[in-house]
Amino acid sequence: MIQRFIELGQGYGDLFELCELMKTNHNRIHHTFVFVSEKDGNKVASVAVALKPVGESKFMPIYICREGIPYNPEKQSKRFEIFENAVKERDQLLITLEVKHSSIYVDPTLYYQYLIGVLRLYHYIPYLH
Known part of the structure; x- marks a missing residue:
């Protein structure tokens, strides 16, 4: 099984696109996630499905x-509430994980490999077959 992150943006207008993807693909949702990280003393969230x-x-x-x-x-924030409500409307569990901030990686591809490793470690996504 190949898993790949598809980045829509940073959670501004693209958050509505993510919610619409959840709506139109509700029967395909495997899990929903919030990845919490910290940079310069501020916590930020990435939301994913x-x-x-x-x-x-x-x-x-x-x-x-x-x-x-x-x-x-x-x-x-209002944006986080929008995502949280979309998750609840689809009767899904919102999984929250504390992870490293992407800025410590040279390339976003390395960051996404790290996240895939974390998700496989906790059995949230299947291993490679």
Whole structure:
């Protein structure tokens, strides 16, 4: 099984696209995620949805809005609430993980490989077959 992150943006207008992807593909949702990281003392969130492969395909897309949403569990931003509501409307569990910030990686591809490793480690996505 090949898993690949598809970055939509940083959680501004593209957050609505992510929510629409969840709406139109609700039967394909595997898991929904919030990746919390810290940079310069501020916590930020990436929101993501992993979709099940289509038919006989061995490709699992993971759509993500990377690190553009301020994260504060006591008082969430409106954008985070929009995503959270979309997850609840689809009757999904929102999985929250604390991860390293992408800025410590030279290339976003390395960051996404790290995230895939974390998701496989915790059995949130399947291993390679």
